[in-house]
Amino acid sequence: MVFQIDFKAGKPVYLQLVDQVRYAAASGMLRAGEPLPAIRSLAEDLRVNRNTVAKAYDELESQGVIENFPGKGCFLKDNKTPFTKQVRQKLLIKEVDEAVVTAHHLQVDRDAFLELVDERLDFFERKISASEKNKT
Amino acid sequence: MVFQIDFKAGKPVYLQLVDQVRYAAASGMLRAGEPLPAIRSLAEDLRVNRNTVAKAYDELESQGVIENFPGKGCFLKDNKTPFTKQVRQKLLIKEVDEAVVTAHHLQVDRDAFLELVDERLDFFERKISASEKNKT
DNA sequence: TCAACTGTCCTAGTGTGCTAGGACAGAAGA
DNA sequence: TCTTCTGTCCTAGCACACTAGGACAGTTGA
Numbered sequence A, B: 001m002v003f004q005i006d007f008k009a010g011k012p013v014y015l016q017l018v019d020q021v022r023y024a025a026a027s028g029m030l031r032a033g034e035p036l037p038a039i040r041s042l043a044e045d046l047r048v049n050r051n052t053v054a055k056a057y058d059e060l061e062s063q064g065v066i067e068n069f070p071g072k073g074c075f076l077k078d079n080k081t082p083f084t085k086q087v088r089q090k091l092l093i094k095e096v097d098e099a100v101v102t103a104h105h106l107q108v109d110r111d112a113f114l115e116l117v118d119e120r121l122d123f124f125e126r127k128i129s130a131s132e133k134n135k136t
Numbered sequence C: 001t002c003a004a005c006t007g008t009c010c011t012a013g014t015g016t017g018c019t020a021g022g023a024c025a026g027a028a029g030a
Numbered sequence D: 001t002c003t004t005c006t007g008t009c010c011t012a013g014c015a016c017a018c019t020a021g022g023a024c025a026g027t028t029g030a
Helices: A013-026 A039-046 A050-062 A085-105 A110-135 B013-026 B039-046 B050-062 B085-105 B110-135
Strands: A066-069 A073-076 B066-069 B073-076
Touching: A013 A050, A013 B085, A039 A050, A050 A066, A085 A110, A085 B013, A085 B085, A085 B110, A110 B085, A110 B110, B013 B050, B039 B050, B050 B066, B085 B110
Parallel strands: none
Antiparallel strands: A066 A073, B066 B073
């Protein structure tokens, strides 16, 4: 569980952390029920104030990705969304549309776009199965 | 060409404009070579300072979406990206990955995700052909 | 030539997002 | 019980993003 912060990226540190935890969870590096690094120790590793890490964890909790227990720690939630299939797809549309619009401006045609999506889905699935092998 | 600003959205006005212009271009409501609303008149319509609109147009120009000519106006570029196919796909990966990660957390499986992507691609293609009929 | 339009540069106020340190409360093990 | 870990609340500073108004330069048509 190694996170890396780019202080010259322009992007807020806490949001970089949020993205990396989400990414780690989606690629199987972090699994349901597993503990995240303690706020203070992670802050020390990253040379960042503990409230910056706390803010990231807070955001992740409000997104339903992790659960924080005062005195115990922070743990990856077993993602059981409270949403119906329809609602979940509606929540996804915004991000899919952004990618579709960008594809249009980059003149990436439909077939190439679908090919890329397929490739990225494969990429994450391979990562998940690889980390399952490592951990068992 | 009607833009709508949500002042309570939390998102900066100029970024809302950027998104809407990109969206309009990708859905055929705005076509290559066509002029965008003049900065001052659009600012007046939206009850916003002209520099706010100018900042949006400036951002769009730096993204290669439009071209601005002092004294003449701002026009939608015929999108000929200077990038190779490989570079364009690399630029897309970030946005695609974000959608894939979100899909994972929303427990939208591969098939449902691909179905949604297909649906959105159809949606934009229908919009393009519809606006072509309207304008010819 | 002149008026009216176009986008742009300069400067400034102001709100707020980001980061940070101190103090506090709950949990766990010696 | 006491120490040490855990996350959280409160407050504050600081920078910067956002917005805004004045002045300027290029273009166009009467």
